[in-house]
Amino acid sequence: MAPVKVMAGAYPLARLSALSGAAILLAALLPGVGGVGRPEPQVVIITLRHSRFLPAHLTVRRGTPVRFVITNVDPIDHEFILGDEAVQRRHETGTEQEHGAVPGEVTVPAGSTRETTYTFTRPGRLLIGCHAPGHYNYGMRGWVRVVD
Amino acid sequence: MPRLFRSVGFVLLFVTAGASPALACAALIGPNGAVNLVRTTTLAGYHDGIEHYITSFSFQGGDGKFGSIVPLPGIPTKVERGGGWTLQRLIRETQPRREVRALLSSPASERDGVRVILETRIDALDITILEGGGAAVGRWARDHGFILPPDAPEVLDFYAGRSPIFMAARFDADAAKQRGQQIGDGTPIHLTIPVENPWVPLRILALGKQGGDLVQADVYLLTDIRPAFLPGPRRGMFLQYSAPASPELMRDLRSDKGMGWLPASGMWLTHLAINSAASDLTYDLAVDAGAGTWPSRQPGGIAPALAVGMILSAVWVTGLAWAWPR
Ligand SMILES: [Cu+2]
Numbered sequence: 001m002a003p004v005k006v007m008a009g010a011y012p013l014a015r016l017s018a019l020s021g022a023a024i025l026l027a028a029l030l031p032g033v034g035g036v037g038r039p040e041p042q043v044v045i046i047t048l049r050h051s052r053f054l055p056a057h058l059t060v061r062r063g064t065p066v067r068f069v070i071t072n073v074d075p076i077d078h079e080f081i082l083g084d085e086a087v088q089r090r091h092e093t094g095t096e097q098e099h100g101a102v103p104g105e106v107t108v109p110a111g112s113t114r115e116t117t118y119t120f121t122r123p124g125r126l127l128i129g130c131h132a133p134g135h136y137n138y139g140m141r142g143w144v145r146v147v148d
Numbered sequence: 149m150p151r152l153f154r155s156v157g158f159v160l161l162f163v164t165a166g167a168s169p170a171l172a173c174a175a176l177i178g179p180n181g182a183v184n185l186v187r188t189t190t191l192a193g194y195h196d197g198i199e200h201y202i203t204s205f206s207f208q209g210g211d212g213k214f215g216s217i218v219p220l221p222g223i224p225t226k227v228e229r230g231g232g233w234t235l236q237r238l239i240r241e242t243q244p245r246r247e248v249r250a251l252l253s254s255p256a257s258e259r260d261g262v263r264v265i266l267e268t269r270i271d272a273l274d275i276t277i278l279e280g281g282g283a284a285v286g287r288w289a290r291d292h293g294f295i296l297p298p299d300a301p302e303v304l305d306f307y308a309g310r311s312p313i314f315m316a317a318r319f320d321a322d323a324a325k326q327r328g329q330q331i332g333d334g335t336p337i338h339l340t341i342p343v344e345n346p347w348v349p350l351r352i353l354a355l356g357k358q359g360g361d362l363v364q365a366d367v368y369l370l371t372d373i374r375p376a377f378l379p380g381p382r383r384g385m386f387l388q389y390s391a392p393a394s395p396e397l398m399r400d401l402r403s404d405k406g407m408g409w410l411p412a413s414g415m416w417l418t419h420l421a422i423n424s425a426a427s428d429l430t431y432d433l434a435v436d437a438g439a440g441t442w443p444s445r446q447p448g449g450i451a452p453a454l455a456v457g458m459i460l461s462a463v464w465v466t467g468l469a470w471a472w473p474r
Pocket of ligand 1: 132
Protein backbone atom coordinates (compact mmCIF):
# COMPACT_ATOMS: atom_id res chain seq x y z
CA MET A 1 0.00 0.00 0.00
CA ALA A 2 1.46 3.29 -1.01
CA PRO A 3 1.23 6.16 1.38
CA VAL A 4 -0.64 9.38 1.00
CA LYS A 5 1.90 12.12 1.26
CA VAL A 6 1.15 15.44 2.78
CA MET A 7 4.08 17.62 1.96
CA ALA A 8 3.89 21.11 3.34
CA GLY A 9 5.53 23.83 1.38
CA ALA A 10 4.95 25.61 -1.81
CA TYR A 11 2.94 23.41 -4.10
CA PRO A 12 1.53 20.92 -4.66
CA LEU A 13 1.30 19.61 -1.22
CA ALA A 14 -0.25 16.28 -1.68
CA ARG A 15 0.01 13.15 -3.61
CA LEU A 16 -2.66 10.54 -3.53
CA SER A 17 -1.67 7.04 -4.30
CA ALA A 18 -3.56 3.86 -4.69
CA LEU A 19 -4.54 2.42 -1.40
CA SER A 20 -5.67 -0.97 -0.33
CA GLY A 21 -7.92 -2.86 -2.68
CA ALA A 22 -11.04 -2.49 -0.61
CA ALA A 23 -10.61 1.14 0.05
CA ILE A 24 -12.53 3.77 -1.72
CA LEU A 25 -11.19 7.26 -1.73
CA LEU A 26 -9.57 7.62 1.47
CA ALA A 27 -8.00 10.96 1.64
CA ALA A 28 -8.13 14.25 -0.10
CA LEU A 29 -5.44 16.72 0.49
CA LEU A 30 -5.87 20.36 -0.08
CA PRO A 31 -2.92 22.60 -0.75
CA GLY A 32 -2.13 25.16 1.87
CA VAL A 33 -2.47 28.80 1.13
CA GLY A 34 0.78 29.68 2.75
CA GLY A 35 0.41 32.96 4.53
CA VAL A 36 2.78 34.97 6.64
CA GLY A 37 3.87 33.33 9.89
CA ARG A 38 2.41 29.96 10.74
CA PRO A 39 1.65 27.76 7.79
CA GLU A 40 -1.94 27.03 6.92
CA PRO A 41 -3.09 23.62 8.08
CA GLN A 42 -3.17 20.96 5.46
CA VAL A 43 -6.43 19.08 5.32
CA VAL A 44 -6.49 15.31 5.33
CA ILE A 45 -9.80 13.55 4.93
CA ILE A 46 -10.00 10.20 6.61
CA THR A 47 -12.88 7.78 6.32
CA LEU A 48 -13.60 5.20 9.00
CA ARG A 49 -15.19 2.22 7.31
CA HIS A 50 -15.42 -1.41 8.34
CA SER A 51 -13.33 -0.52 11.39
CA ARG A 52 -10.39 0.67 9.30
CA PHE A 53 -8.70 4.00 8.68
CA LEU A 54 -8.86 4.94 5.04
CA PRO A 55 -6.15 5.83 4.30
CA ALA A 56 -4.20 4.18 7.08
CA HIS A 57 -0.77 5.43 6.03
CA LEU A 58 0.31 9.04 5.57
CA THR A 59 3.51 10.94 5.07
CA VAL A 60 3.75 14.55 6.21
CA ARG A 61 6.47 17.15 6.35
CA ARG A 62 7.75 18.20 9.73
CA GLY A 63 6.28 21.44 10.99
CA THR A 64 3.07 21.03 9.10
CA PRO A 65 -0.16 21.53 10.98
CA VAL A 66 -2.59 18.96 9.63
CA ARG A 67 -6.31 19.27 10.04
CA PHE A 68 -7.76 15.77 10.03
CA VAL A 69 -11.38 15.64 8.93
CA ILE A 70 -12.61 12.23 9.96
CA THR A 71 -15.89 10.73 8.83
CA ASN A 72 -17.20 7.57 10.41
CA VAL A 73 -19.56 5.75 8.05
CA ASP A 74 -19.83 2.71 10.29
CA PRO A 75 -22.78 2.08 12.59
CA ILE A 76 -20.42 1.90 15.56
CA ASP A 77 -18.34 4.55 17.32
CA HIS A 78 -14.63 4.88 16.61
CA GLU A 79 -11.67 6.92 17.81
CA PHE A 80 -8.81 8.62 16.06
CA ILE A 81 -5.83 8.63 18.39
CA LEU A 82 -2.52 9.92 17.07
CA GLY A 83 0.62 9.26 19.08
CA ASP A 84 3.55 7.02 19.75
CA GLU A 85 3.49 3.49 21.15
CA ALA A 86 3.16 4.77 24.70
CA VAL A 87 0.14 6.87 23.78
CA GLN A 88 -1.50 3.92 22.06
CA ARG A 89 -0.83 1.68 25.05
CA ARG A 90 -2.25 4.23 27.42
CA HIS A 91 -5.45 4.51 25.42
CA GLU A 92 -5.72 0.76 24.94
CA THR A 93 -5.86 0.28 28.68
CA GLY A 94 -7.51 3.58 29.55
CA THR A 95 -11.07 4.29 30.48
CA GLU A 96 -11.68 7.66 28.84
CA GLN A 97 -15.01 7.55 27.08
CA GLU A 98 -14.64 10.71 25.01
CA HIS A 99 -11.73 12.37 23.26
CA GLY A 100 -11.55 15.75 21.65
CA ALA A 101 -9.68 18.16 23.88
CA VAL A 102 -6.20 16.88 23.07
CA PRO A 103 -4.85 17.63 19.56
CA GLY A 104 -4.72 14.44 17.55
CA GLU A 105 -7.24 12.65 19.73
CA VAL A 106 -10.90 12.59 18.87
CA THR A 107 -13.90 10.33 19.31
CA VAL A 108 -15.93 9.93 16.13
CA PRO A 109 -19.45 8.68 16.85
CA ALA A 110 -21.20 6.45 14.33
CA GLY A 111 -22.28 8.33 11.25
CA SER A 112 -20.58 11.58 12.22
CA THR A 113 -17.66 13.76 11.15
CA ARG A 114 -15.15 15.22 13.59
CA GLU A 115 -11.96 17.20 13.20
CA THR A 116 -8.71 17.50 15.03
CA THR A 117 -5.60 19.47 14.15
CA TYR A 118 -2.11 18.27 14.96
CA THR A 119 1.27 19.78 14.22
CA PHE A 120 4.04 17.32 13.52
CA THR A 121 7.14 18.78 15.14
CA ARG A 122 9.56 15.86 15.02
CA PRO A 123 10.57 13.53 12.24
CA GLY A 124 9.82 9.89 12.71
CA ARG A 125 6.72 7.79 12.82
CA LEU A 126 3.56 8.16 14.84
CA LEU A 127 0.77 5.67 15.09
CA ILE A 128 -2.95 6.09 14.53
CA GLY A 129 -5.23 3.86 16.52
CA CYS A 130 -8.80 3.28 17.61
CA HIS A 131 -9.13 1.96 21.12
CA ALA A 132 -12.81 1.16 21.29
CA PRO A 133 -12.94 -2.34 22.80
CA GLY A 134 -11.30 -4.82 20.48
CA HIS A 135 -10.74 -2.37 17.63
CA TYR A 136 -6.97 -1.96 17.88
CA ASN A 137 -6.38 -5.71 17.94
CA TYR A 138 -8.85 -6.09 15.10
CA GLY A 139 -6.51 -3.95 13.03
CA MET A 140 -7.91 -0.46 13.34
CA ARG A 141 -4.54 1.22 13.20
CA GLY A 142 -2.23 3.07 10.88
CA TRP A 143 0.76 5.37 10.89
CA VAL A 144 2.00 8.80 9.93
CA ARG A 145 5.54 9.19 8.75
CA VAL A 146 7.02 12.61 9.43
CA VAL A 147 9.85 13.68 7.15
CA ASP A 148 12.05 16.75 6.85
CA MET B 149 -37.87 -20.22 -9.31
CA PRO B 150 -34.50 -21.51 -10.45
CA ARG B 151 -34.69 -25.07 -11.51
CA LEU B 152 -32.08 -26.21 -9.09
CA PHE B 153 -34.44 -25.58 -6.20
CA ARG B 154 -37.63 -26.90 -7.74
CA SER B 155 -39.18 -29.61 -5.60
CA VAL B 156 -36.33 -29.50 -3.20
CA GLY B 157 -36.27 -29.59 0.52
CA PHE B 158 -33.32 -28.92 2.67
CA VAL B 159 -32.90 -28.63 6.34
CA LEU B 160 -30.28 -26.83 8.28
CA LEU B 161 -29.70 -27.23 11.95
CA PHE B 162 -27.47 -25.74 14.61
CA VAL B 163 -27.06 -27.12 18.11
CA THR B 164 -26.01 -25.16 21.11
CA ALA B 165 -23.93 -26.49 23.89
CA GLY B 166 -22.45 -25.14 27.01
CA ALA B 167 -22.66 -21.38 26.75
CA SER B 168 -23.00 -19.08 29.68
CA PRO B 169 -24.55 -16.71 30.27
CA ALA B 170 -27.38 -15.73 27.98
CA LEU B 171 -28.86 -17.47 25.07
CA ALA B 172 -27.02 -19.70 22.77
CA CYS B 173 -27.58 -19.34 19.09
CA ALA B 174 -24.46 -18.76 17.14
CA ALA B 175 -21.74 -16.51 18.42
CA LEU B 176 -22.41 -14.42 21.43
CA ILE B 177 -20.77 -11.23 22.49
CA GLY B 178 -21.10 -10.64 26.18
CA PRO B 179 -21.56 -7.21 27.72
CA ASN B 180 -17.87 -7.12 28.53
CA GLY B 181 -16.99 -7.85 24.93
CA ALA B 182 -16.02 -11.44 25.64
CA VAL B 183 -17.23 -14.02 23.22
CA ASN B 184 -19.08 -16.99 24.56
CA LEU B 185 -18.13 -19.99 22.54
CA VAL B 186 -21.12 -22.06 21.75
CA ARG B 187 -21.91 -24.81 19.35
CA THR B 188 -24.95 -24.00 17.30
CA THR B 189 -27.50 -26.11 15.52
CA THR B 190 -30.08 -24.85 13.08
CA LEU B 191 -32.48 -26.52 10.73
CA ALA B 192 -33.48 -25.00 7.43
CA GLY B 193 -35.69 -26.84 5.04
CA TYR B 194 -36.53 -26.04 1.46
CA HIS B 195 -39.50 -27.51 -0.34
CA ASP B 196 -41.56 -26.15 -3.22
CA GLY B 197 -39.85 -22.78 -3.09
CA ILE B 198 -40.32 -22.34 0.63
CA GLU B 199 -37.49 -22.41 3.11
CA HIS B 200 -38.26 -23.56 6.63
CA TYR B 201 -35.63 -22.27 8.96
CA ILE B 202 -35.57 -23.58 12.49
CA THR B 203 -33.08 -22.53 15.08
CA SER B 204 -33.08 -22.66 18.83
CA PHE B 205 -32.35 -20.00 21.37
CA SER B 206 -31.24 -21.71 24.51
CA PHE B 207 -31.29 -20.15 27.94
CA GLN B 208 -27.83 -20.49 29.42
CA GLY B 209 -28.25 -18.54 32.60
CA GLY B 210 -27.36 -14.98 33.48
CA ASP B 211 -29.47 -11.89 33.90
CA GLY B 212 -30.80 -9.12 31.75
CA LYS B 213 -31.35 -9.12 28.04
CA PHE B 214 -29.27 -10.61 25.30
CA GLY B 215 -29.64 -10.68 21.60
CA SER B 216 -28.78 -12.33 18.37
CA ILE B 217 -29.03 -11.23 14.78
CA VAL B 218 -29.40 -13.77 12.03
CA PRO B 219 -29.15 -12.88 8.33
CA LEU B 220 -31.98 -14.38 6.30
CA PRO B 221 -32.27 -15.18 2.60
CA GLY B 222 -35.71 -13.60 2.27
CA ILE B 223 -38.70 -12.09 4.02
CA PRO B 224 -40.49 -14.58 6.27
CA THR B 225 -44.22 -14.90 5.88
CA LYS B 226 -44.53 -16.61 9.24
CA VAL B 227 -42.50 -16.64 12.44
CA GLU B 228 -43.69 -19.08 15.04
CA ARG B 229 -42.58 -21.36 17.79
CA GLY B 230 -40.90 -24.38 16.32
CA GLY B 231 -41.56 -27.97 17.13
CA GLY B 232 -40.21 -29.39 20.32
CA TRP B 233 -37.98 -32.19 19.15
CA THR B 234 -37.04 -31.73 15.53
CA LEU B 235 -33.51 -30.54 16.27
CA GLN B 236 -32.80 -33.26 18.79
CA ARG B 237 -34.21 -35.91 16.50
CA LEU B 238 -31.89 -34.90 13.69
CA ILE B 239 -28.92 -34.97 15.99
CA ARG B 240 -29.87 -38.37 17.27
CA GLU B 241 -30.14 -39.63 13.73
CA THR B 242 -26.60 -38.67 12.82
CA GLN B 243 -24.81 -38.74 16.15
CA PRO B 244 -26.32 -41.72 17.91
CA ARG B 245 -23.43 -42.26 20.29
CA ARG B 246 -22.46 -38.67 20.89
CA GLU B 247 -23.56 -36.88 23.99
CA VAL B 248 -25.12 -33.61 23.06
CA ARG B 249 -25.51 -31.05 25.78
CA ALA B 250 -27.92 -28.21 26.02
CA LEU B 251 -30.46 -29.55 23.61
CA LEU B 252 -33.92 -28.19 23.52
CA SER B 253 -35.26 -29.61 26.73
CA SER B 254 -38.93 -29.04 26.00
CA PRO B 255 -41.02 -28.93 23.65
CA ALA B 256 -43.69 -2.33 9.13
CA SER B 257 -42.49 0.60 10.03
CA GLU B 258 -39.69 2.81 8.53
CA ARG B 259 -36.97 3.89 10.92
CA ASP B 260 -33.46 5.09 10.18
CA GLY B 261 -33.39 3.36 6.84
CA VAL B 262 -34.55 0.10 8.35
CA ARG B 263 -37.95 -1.35 7.64
CA VAL B 264 -39.42 -3.36 10.46
CA ILE B 265 -41.27 -6.12 8.66
CA LEU B 266 -42.50 -8.15 11.54
CA GLU B 267 -42.38 -8.16 15.33
CA THR B 268 -43.49 -10.97 17.55
CA ARG B 269 -42.81 -12.44 20.95
CA ILE B 270 -42.23 -16.13 21.45
CA ASP B 271 -41.73 -17.20 25.04
CA ALA B 272 -38.97 -14.91 26.38
CA LEU B 273 -37.79 -13.94 22.90
CA ASP B 274 -38.64 -10.70 21.13
CA ILE B 275 -38.26 -11.35 17.42
CA THR B 276 -37.93 -8.54 14.90
CA ILE B 277 -37.56 -9.08 11.16
CA LEU B 278 -35.68 -6.16 9.61
CA GLU B 279 -34.94 -5.04 6.10
CA GLY B 280 -32.11 -2.62 5.49
CA GLY B 281 -28.52 -2.08 4.48
CA GLY B 282 -25.68 -3.17 6.69
CA ALA B 283 -25.07 0.24 8.23
CA ALA B 284 -28.77 0.87 8.81
CA VAL B 285 -29.28 -2.51 10.45
CA GLY B 286 -26.18 -1.90 12.52
CA ARG B 287 -27.56 1.44 13.69
CA TRP B 288 -30.88 -0.16 14.52
CA ALA B 289 -29.12 -2.87 16.50
CA ARG B 290 -27.00 -0.34 18.35
CA ASP B 291 -30.02 1.82 19.10
CA HIS B 292 -31.73 -1.24 20.51
CA GLY B 293 -28.90 -2.06 22.85
CA PHE B 294 -26.88 -4.55 20.86
CA ILE B 295 -23.13 -4.32 21.33
CA LEU B 296 -21.48 -4.56 17.94
CA PRO B 297 -17.94 -5.94 17.72
CA PRO B 298 -15.45 -4.24 15.37
CA ASP B 299 -16.03 -6.70 12.53
CA ALA B 300 -19.80 -6.14 12.58
CA PRO B 301 -19.88 -3.30 10.01
CA GLU B 302 -18.07 -5.41 7.41
CA VAL B 303 -20.03 -8.57 8.19
CA LEU B 304 -23.39 -6.79 8.04
CA ASP B 305 -22.45 -5.28 4.69
CA PHE B 306 -21.33 -8.72 3.51
CA TYR B 307 -24.82 -10.07 4.13
CA ALA B 308 -26.87 -7.01 3.21
CA GLY B 309 -25.28 -7.02 -0.22
CA ARG B 310 -26.99 -10.31 -0.96
CA SER B 311 -30.10 -10.15 1.20
CA PRO B 312 -31.04 -7.13 3.29
CA ILE B 313 -33.21 -9.23 5.61
CA PHE B 314 -32.17 -9.90 9.19
CA MET B 315 -33.80 -11.44 12.22
CA ALA B 316 -33.02 -9.78 15.53
CA ALA B 317 -33.86 -11.93 18.53
CA ARG B 318 -33.74 -10.33 21.93
CA PHE B 319 -33.82 -12.68 24.83
CA ASP B 320 -35.08 -11.49 28.19
CA ALA B 321 -33.32 -13.68 30.73
CA ASP B 322 -35.34 -12.23 33.58
CA ALA B 323 -38.55 -13.08 31.77
CA ALA B 324 -37.19 -16.55 31.10
CA LYS B 325 -36.60 -17.04 34.80
CA GLN B 326 -40.07 -15.82 35.59
CA ARG B 327 -41.42 -18.30 33.11
CA GLY B 328 -39.57 -21.02 34.93
CA GLN B 329 -37.14 -21.72 32.11
CA GLN B 330 -34.14 -23.66 33.28
CA ILE B 331 -30.59 -23.40 32.03
CA GLY B 332 -30.39 -25.35 28.81
CA ASP B 333 -34.05 -24.87 27.99
CA GLY B 334 -34.50 -23.76 24.45
CA THR B 335 -37.03 -21.86 22.43
CA PRO B 336 -37.16 -23.19 18.88
CA ILE B 337 -38.08 -20.62 16.26
CA HIS B 338 -39.49 -21.67 12.92
CA LEU B 339 -39.38 -19.23 10.03
CA THR B 340 -41.20 -19.85 6.78
CA ILE B 341 -39.37 -18.02 4.01
CA PRO B 342 -40.28 -18.03 0.33
CA VAL B 343 -36.95 -17.80 -1.47
CA GLU B 344 -35.49 -18.42 -4.87
CA ASN B 345 -31.95 -18.88 -3.67
CA PRO B 346 -31.87 -20.13 -0.12
CA TRP B 347 -28.63 -19.78 1.76
CA VAL B 348 -27.25 -20.35 5.17
CA PRO B 349 -24.78 -17.95 6.77
CA LEU B 350 -21.64 -19.47 8.17
CA ARG B 351 -19.43 -16.42 8.27
CA ILE B 352 -21.70 -14.81 10.82
CA LEU B 353 -20.62 -17.46 13.30
CA ALA B 354 -17.17 -15.89 13.44
CA LEU B 355 -18.52 -12.49 14.35
CA GLY B 356 -16.64 -10.89 17.20
CA LYS B 357 -14.13 -13.71 17.42
CA GLN B 358 -10.35 -13.53 17.16
CA GLY B 359 -8.84 -15.16 14.11
CA GLY B 360 -7.69 -18.24 15.98
CA ASP B 361 -10.91 -18.74 17.92
CA LEU B 362 -12.74 -21.93 17.19
CA VAL B 363 -16.15 -21.78 15.55
CA GLN B 364 -18.27 -24.86 15.99
CA ALA B 365 -21.60 -25.63 14.41
CA ASP B 366 -23.64 -28.54 13.17
CA VAL B 367 -25.46 -28.05 9.92
CA TYR B 368 -28.09 -30.53 8.83
CA LEU B 369 -29.54 -30.64 5.38
CA LEU B 370 -32.54 -32.57 4.18
CA THR B 371 -32.96 -32.53 0.43
CA ASP B 372 -34.87 -34.47 -2.18
CA ILE B 373 -31.65 -35.65 -3.73
CA ARG B 374 -28.07 -35.98 -2.61
CA PRO B 375 -26.98 -32.35 -2.59
CA ALA B 376 -23.92 -30.58 -3.90
CA PHE B 377 -22.20 -27.91 -1.84
CA LEU B 378 -20.19 -24.84 -2.42
CA PRO B 379 -17.75 -24.81 -0.86
CA GLY B 380 -17.33 -28.51 -0.40
CA PRO B 381 -15.74 -30.10 2.64
CA ARG B 382 -12.55 -28.24 3.37
CA ARG B 383 -10.40 -27.16 6.25
CA GLY B 384 -12.78 -26.60 9.13
CA MET B 385 -15.78 -28.14 7.37
CA PHE B 386 -16.34 -31.86 7.66
CA LEU B 387 -18.89 -34.11 6.04
CA GLN B 388 -20.13 -36.21 8.94
CA TYR B 389 -23.11 -37.97 7.47
CA SER B 390 -24.60 -38.44 4.04
CA ALA B 391 -27.32 -41.02 3.46
CA PRO B 392 -30.99 -41.37 2.56
CA ALA B 393 -33.17 -40.21 5.42
CA SER B 394 -34.69 -43.18 7.15
CA PRO B 395 -38.48 -43.67 7.16
CA GLU B 396 -38.34 -43.53 10.96
CA LEU B 397 -36.64 -40.13 10.89
CA MET B 398 -39.13 -38.69 8.43
CA ARG B 399 -42.05 -40.05 10.43
CA ASP B 400 -40.70 -38.55 13.63
CA LEU B 401 -39.91 -35.17 12.11
CA ARG B 402 -43.30 -34.93 10.41
CA SER B 403 -45.03 -35.58 13.68
CA ASP B 404 -43.43 -32.53 15.32
CA LYS B 405 -45.27 -29.23 15.48
CA GLY B 406 -45.20 -27.36 12.20
CA MET B 407 -43.25 -30.03 10.35
CA GLY B 408 -46.03 -31.30 8.14
CA TRP B 409 -44.40 -29.63 5.15
CA LEU B 410 -41.82 -32.41 5.00
CA PRO B 411 -42.52 -35.13 2.46
CA ALA B 412 -43.12 -38.55 3.93
CA SER B 413 -40.13 -40.14 2.30
CA GLY B 414 -37.43 -39.86 -0.30
CA MET B 415 -35.20 -37.25 1.29
CA TRP B 416 -31.46 -37.23 1.71
CA LEU B 417 -29.89 -36.36 5.05
CA THR B 418 -26.53 -34.62 5.23
CA HIS B 419 -24.64 -33.46 8.28
CA LEU B 420 -21.76 -31.05 8.01
CA ALA B 421 -19.78 -30.14 11.09
CA ILE B 422 -18.09 -26.79 11.25
CA ASN B 423 -14.99 -26.87 13.38
CA SER B 424 -13.08 -23.95 12.00
CA ALA B 425 -10.78 -21.15 12.98
CA ALA B 426 -12.74 -17.93 12.80
CA SER B 427 -10.29 -16.50 10.29
CA ASP B 428 -11.02 -19.36 7.87
CA LEU B 429 -14.77 -18.93 7.99
CA THR B 430 -15.09 -16.26 5.34
CA TYR B 431 -17.94 -17.80 3.37
CA ASP B 432 -21.46 -19.09 3.59
CA LEU B 433 -22.76 -22.33 2.22
CA ALA B 434 -24.55 -22.80 -1.05
CA VAL B 435 -26.36 -26.04 -1.79
CA ASP B 436 -27.59 -27.44 -5.04
CA ALA B 437 -30.21 -29.85 -3.87
CA GLY B 438 -32.26 -30.23 -6.98
CA ALA B 439 -31.19 -30.20 -10.55
CA GLY B 440 -27.70 -31.46 -10.21
CA THR B 441 -26.28 -28.17 -11.34
CA TRP B 442 -23.49 -26.46 -9.50
CA PRO B 443 -24.50 -23.86 -7.00
CA SER B 444 -23.47 -20.35 -7.81
CA ARG B 445 -20.88 -18.58 -5.72
CA GLN B 446 -22.97 -15.52 -5.17
CA PRO B 447 -25.42 -16.85 -2.56
CA GLY B 448 -22.52 -18.31 -0.67
CA GLY B 449 -20.77 -14.97 -0.52
CA ILE B 450 -17.77 -16.64 -2.06
CA ALA B 451 -15.17 -14.58 -3.85
CA PRO B 452 -14.11 -15.83 -7.28
CA ALA B 453 -10.62 -16.62 -6.04
CA LEU B 454 -11.96 -18.74 -3.24
CA ALA B 455 -14.30 -20.52 -5.60
CA VAL B 456 -11.55 -21.86 -7.78
CA GLY B 457 -11.51 -25.59 -7.35
CA MET B 458 -14.82 -25.71 -5.58
CA ILE B 459 -17.38 -27.99 -7.06
CA LEU B 460 -20.73 -27.54 -5.41
CA SER B 461 -23.46 -24.98 -4.70
CA ALA B 462 -26.37 -23.90 -2.41
CA VAL B 463 -26.33 -21.73 0.58
CA TRP B 464 -26.42 -21.99 4.27
CA VAL B 465 -26.53 -19.30 6.81
CA THR B 466 -26.03 -19.44 10.49
CA GLY B 467 -26.61 -16.95 13.16
CA LEU B 468 -24.87 -13.94 14.49
CA ALA B 469 -25.25 -12.72 17.95
CA TRP B 470 -24.81 -9.69 20.02
CA ALA B 471 -25.40 -8.99 23.60
CA TRP B 472 -28.35 -7.12 24.93
CA PRO B 473 -26.91 -5.02 27.73
CA ARG B 474 -28.01 -5.49 31.25
CU1 LIG C 1 -12.85 1.78 16.10
